[in-house]
Amino acid sequence: MLRFRGGAWLIAAGIALAGCKEQNRYVPPPPPQVGVAVPEQRDLTRYVTGTGNVSAVNQVDLMARVQGFLQQIGYRDGATVHKGDLLFVIEPQPYEAQLQQAQSDQAGKEAQAKQTDAEYNRQAQLGSRDFASRSNVDTALANRDAARAAVLGAQAATTQAAIQLSYTRVTAPFDGIVTAHLVSVGTLVGGTQPTKLATIMQLDPIWVTFTLSEQDVLRVRASLRRRGIAQVELAKVPVEIGLQDEAGFPHRGTLDYVAPALDPATGTISVRAVFDNADRVLLPGYFAHVRVPIERDPHVLMVPEVALGADQIGRTLLVVDAQDVVQLRHVTVGDTEAGLREITSGIAPGERIVVEGLQRAAPGQKVAPVLRTAAAH
Numbered sequence: 001m002l003r004f005r006g007g008a009w010l011i012a013a014g015i016a017l018a019g020c021k022e023q024n025r026y027v028p029p030p031p032p033q034v035g036v037a038v039p040e041q042r043d044l045t046r047y048v049t050g051t052g053n054v055s056a057v058n059q060v061d062l063m064a065r066v067q068g069f070l071q072q073i074g075y076r077d078g079a080t081v082h083k084g085d086l087l088f089v090i091e092p093q094p095y096e097a098q099l100q101q102a103q104s105d106q107a108g109k110e111a112q113a114k115q116t117d118a119e120y121n122r123q124a125q126l127g128s129r130d131f132a133s134r135s136n137v138d139t140a141l142a143n144r145d146a147a148r149a150a151v152l153g154a155q156a157a158t159t160q161a162a163i164q165l166s167y168t169r170v171t172a173p174f175d176g177i178v179t180a181h182l183v184s185v186g187t188l189v190g191g192t193q194p195t196k197l198a199t200i201m202q203l204d205p206i207w208v209t210f211t212l213s214e215q216d217v218l219r220v221r222a223s224l225r226r227r228g229i230a231q232v233e234l235a236k237v238p239v240e241i242g243l244q245d246e247a248g249f250p251h252r253g254t255l256d257y258v259a260p261a262l263d264p265a266t267g268t269i270s271v272r273a274v275f276d277n278a279d280r281v282l283l284p285g286y287f288a289h290v291r292v293p294i295e296r297d298p299h300v301l302m303v304p305e306v307a308l309g310a311d312q313i314g315r316t317l318l319v320v321d322a323q324d325v326v327q328l329r330h331v332t333v334g335d336t337e338a339g340l341r342e343i344t345s346g347i348a349p350g351e352r353i354v355v356e357g358l359q360r361a362a363p364g365q366k367v368a369p370v371l372r373t374a375a376a377h
Helices: 002-023 093-128 134-166 214-226
Strands: 033-037 040-064 068-073 086-090 169-171 176-178 195-213 238-243 251-258 268-275 287-304 315-320 326-337 340-345 352-356 368-372
Touching: 040 086, 040 169, 040 176, 040 214, 040 268, 040 326, 040 340, 086 195, 093 134, 195 214, 195 251, 195 287, 214 268, 214 287, 238 268, 287 352, 352 368
Parallel strands: 033 368
Antiparallel strands: 033 352, 040 195, 040 287, 068 086, 086 169, 176 195, 195 268, 238 251, 238 287, 251 268, 287 340, 315 326, 315 352, 326 340
16 A cells, blocks of 8 residues: 555656646747837928027117216116107206307397398499499408308307207117116216217017028028029018027028128128017027028928937938848938938838837847837837
């Protein structure tokens, strides 16, 4: 009985060992799962790009052009003013007196001219009847002409005095914002040279100036010819800009000026665009990224930027073939738009590009592709 039980134990142990060997046999892991997307075909806008600076359309230093004590400041620092608004008053009393004196002198000269005119007419009539000598007539004529010249001089002096008086009132030459005043009430201004009182700037609209290379200028001109836009119709050419802290190019304006000649020292041309700026987001001195759309290409192949890699040869993409095997492709890239990069060569429409799990996709390895959309990445 004991022998039988021992034999049964040996048989059971053999069966168990056989089972363990079956369970420990190596089973290869499944192919790694990766996300793939078909290149998106879309219309792509071509741009020329550059960097520029924001500047005011109009900017003027307000100067004290006559000497006197500053009597009044008619605005609040940083305020928006309109053309003709009174900003500063320099004591006008001395210049009012000078104007009155000039007007008085002019009136005297005009009265004297009237008297010499009458005297000449009288001498001329007498001379025509031989009751006055030719010498008396000539003298009367000279006196009349001298009196008339004196009137002209007095009128000029009156005009000059009125101009000097007008300089005592400094007004806004255009709509804009006035900076903080640089002198206080009671300060003597306009001494030996004009005194700067403040600065006024027009901020709406506003300019952005930038430069383009010779190659970009040729591309823009070719684009204008294709679209039938003449050089004088610059306002039809859109320009987009973005500030340093802004994503993309949210501000849209139009070309305003193109320099007539290329700078031979830099090989660039100066260009200016104008933008509406009612909300005062754009301020003089800001740095701006600039782009000018020149053409739109249809059916361009685009892939997500994150799908691109690089090696010593250039840019690469991982492509999954019909057998779900990963291939390394060297590609040529072009412009970007909305997070997608143009592929000009190296792939064909409909091919599957690895866009997720790139670290799990090795060239020559079989994978389990899961379809994604290119625009989602």
